[in-house]
Amino acid sequence: MTNHDKAAAVRPLTLAWVRRHLEVGERIVRTEALHGGITAEMRRLTIGTRDGGTRDLVLRSFVDPFYVEHAEDWLTREAGALTLLPGTGVPAPGLVAVDPTAAHCEYPSLLMSHLAGRTVLDDEGLETRVPLLARQLVAIHAVRPAERPRKYVALTTADTVVIPKGADTTAWAAAIDVISQPVPPYEGRFLHRDFQPGNVLFDVPPGRSAGARITGVVDWAATSWGPADLDVAHCSVNLALLHGPAWGLRFTEAYEEAGGMLAAATSERLYWQVRDGLASSEEVQFVAQQWREAGRTELTTRAVEERLDAYVTTLMDTLG
Incomplete structure (x- = not known):
């Protein structure tokens, strides 16, 4: 060997x-x-x-x-x-x-x-990849296991949120108040629980980002049973931190355009979006380091914190 x-x-x-x-x-x-x-x-x-x-x-x-x-x-x-x-x-x-x-x-x-393909974290071609990600997540949520995996585990609480330095404290206080409320009712789905660009493999023809296709989804260790909104929220915040807050909101739209069903009430959608957004506050340093090692050298911890602050503020302005 x-x-x-x-x-x-x-x-x-x-x-x-x-x-x-x-x-x-x-x-x-x-x-x-x-x-x-x-x-x-x-x-x-x-x-x-x-x-x-x-x-x-x-x-x-x-x-x-x-x-x-x-x-x-x-x-x-x-x-x-x-x-x-x-x-x-x-x-x-x-x-x-x-x-x-x-x-x-x-x-x-x-x-x-081993699956063919590679993770793609660049901005180029994102408008093509986001609908592909959305359709893939809809397909995952359509899986009906004979035996359900364990119930999802929330990744943050009101007490563990880490407010970034210089953040909009009013927006963050309001967001923390949102996740302090009782869990909304939901229809359970089969969840990946860490569905985001770093766990999706693509085949992208050279010079043809429009020809991209998904070749695999990896890292199924957190498989759970819970609301589709939670998987959507997780991918949304990752897109927001990688590419800017607007792409987090765009993914939610793309998921519904692909036939996915989310919570009907705006307040319920806000709960799940904010819960996973705030969970990211506890691991910004680790995520930023991982992305820099993958080639996104401009994504310093500070840069990712600023994007997270902008995303949480946008969620509260849009859905709050």
């Missing part, structure tokens, strides 16, 4: 576990670290096949002690989703094997097929 770099080296027990799940005559010929994830180490494994060709797998391992605590739940949910999704029209990796408790590996791990 040849390592692409030192970070790509697979630990011995995990390596042995992976080999047990290969076809007869196959071998690992290369490993490559995949960058961009926050919670887990990701590696692409190139597998030499019996006929002299190759195929790729992806190994996901939770190594950080904080995330290891949650790994059994997350990997079990991800494995369940990857088992459920074939045949639904949602392009997701195929499950090869999972060891959620590290019974056979050094760390909790999941092995899956």
